[in-house]
Amino acid sequence: MEISSTPMEDEIQAVQRQTTRLPVFGWRLEINVGDEIIVPTRLISLDIDRSYDVNFADKIVAKICILGGTYALKILPKRWNLTGTLYQEPLSSDTNEPITALDTYTQEVNISLIDNGDASLISSNNILNNEEDANRTLGFIEVEVQLSDLVLEHARMVTLGGVYRNTSVQELVKYLMTKTLQDIRSDESMAVTHVKMFPASNSAAIPNIVLPHGLPFTEVPDYIHERVGGIYNAGLGHYLQDNTWHIFPLFDLTRYENDLRGLTVINVPSNRFTKLERSFRTTANQVIVLVSGDGAVFDDSEKRQLSEGNGVRFSSADKMLNGFVQQDGNKATAIRAENNSEFVTSERESGRNKVKLSDNPITDNVFLEASKLARGQGTYVAKVWENSNPRLLWPGMPVRWLYMDGEEWIERHGILHGAQSFIQATTPYPTTRRHISTTTLRVFLERPTPAGTEE
Structure with a gap:
């Protein structure tokens, strides 16, 4: 089947041929030092790690360009109590000017210095007596800082x-x-x-x-x-x-079928498109993304099912206290079917199921026991989304993943477990406003059919 003759080609072309000019984005960071707001000369890059399955908030590392004297005299002395605001501004793709009709995204952040600075900045007192002189002497320096949501910093307490x-x-x-x-x-x-x-x-x-x-x-x-x-x-x-x-x-693979909103990822064969200038479009209830090139697949579901089982059994804690046995004269009889729970998540293809005794052999938490088995029902796949807009994604987003296996399009459903975005300025100049973003999507997908593959 030729890719050009399928509905997927129509969708690919719909993304590529959008007539509406999508905004580009510029990022900047403001640093609060007491009552003063310091704006770095340039935000060089952002590395935003959103691992929805292992963390509960973003891990953000920003690289900034700032005058050395300002950094040494104003920021370093306050390094234990720095806050700020991270801005994502929509810009015109023609002029790189802000689009005032669109909302600017802001995030209040706590700022931690990853490197407290070159020791030479704080050892030469004759240089640091005057900020203006220090800036002329030290020039511009690059500094990495870690940003965390200010709400989270308060919530942790x-x-x-x-x-x-x-x-x-x-x-x-x-x-x-x-x-x-x-x-x-x-x-x-x-x-x-x-x-x-x-x-x-x-x-x-x-x-x-x-x-x-x-x-x-x-x-x-x-x-x-x-x-x-x-x-x-x-x-x-x-x-x-x-x-x-x-x-x-985290592992509910049925959500795409039941949720009105979701993410559709089309894995375009690398020989079809080598560079995707326009890589996504949005509808009323869908974000449609094109990915291409090499990816990564991690499938430990078979190993996990063989070692941890695809089923579980345990005794009811409530029954243990109330009616675990039936008394008849001087005999007490425990009936397994009435006191035990035993189930499998899905039948193995071989027909040989492994049903293990739970680590909590006496419990009524059926939902936790089922959750332990759910991880073995899927596989992970990761692909790079170029020219991305990570703000369109949210934690646990239902996913429909489409890819070609030979001449056939395969569809599998899953859940978005991670989105790591690297955002960098388009030029090295201080006046640069525009940034570009690349996002690695990490998706937990249902296991393929025996004939299916991820690539």
Whole structure:
């Protein structure tokens, strides 16, 4: 089948032939030093690591160009208490001027110096007596700083605890997260707009939920998932991004079929397009992305199923305390079918299932037990999205992945687990406003059919 004769070619051409000029973006960083705002001469690059499956907030490293005297005399002395604002401005692709009709993205950040600076900057007092003289002597220097969301910095200081009655895990998680985030905000620029939570698999009302005092705020969802009956049956992810705390099932491979919004990734054969100037388009409910070239595939699902099993069995803790055995005279009989739970996530192709005894052999947390097995139901694939706009992505985004296997288009569904973006200035000049972005998408996909491959 020729690629030009398929609906996928129509979609590829729709991306490439967009008549609407998409905005480009410029990034800048403002640093708050006391009452003064210092703007570096140039933001050289940003490395934004969004690992939705292992972290709960962005890891951002920025490389800036700044005058050495300003850095040594103003920033270094305040290095333990630096905050700032990160801006992403939409620019005209023709003039590189700001587009005032479009919103500018801002993020309030805490700033940490990765390198406290060259020792020579703070050892020569005769140079550093005057900022202007020091700037002339030292010139421009490049410095790397780590940025973290200011809301998260405050949230990390908060602990919780208490007894909550007659509530579901979903209601409790949303209440605790929302109320705490509202309480810690110091001004509107730090306000988290809302907590976005995918509906919980566990909808039961629980008479009493006890959270130990001193429980860190950032550990609340994990504690409830692991110790209070479970939230989802396909793993738990929670992540702070764009002023919203997202809570979602990490390995639910059915979400694309049930969610109105999602990400479609078309893996274009490398011999079809070598350079994708326009690599995405958006619709009312979809982000459609073109990727090409080499990628990475990591499939340990078979090994995981063989070592950890594709099924689990355990005894009911509630039954252990109430009615575990039936008494008849002087005999007590325990009936396995009534006291034990045993299930497999999916039948193995060989027909030989491995059902292991749970690490918690006496438990009623069915959702946690199912979550442990969910990781073995998929495989990871990573591809580079050139000329990207990472702000279109969100944690746990449902994904439809399309690629060619021979002459046939294959479709598989998955969940976005990571998006690492490298953003850099287009020129080395101080007046550069425009930046370009490249994003590596890391997706957890359903296992391929025996005839399918990822490349």
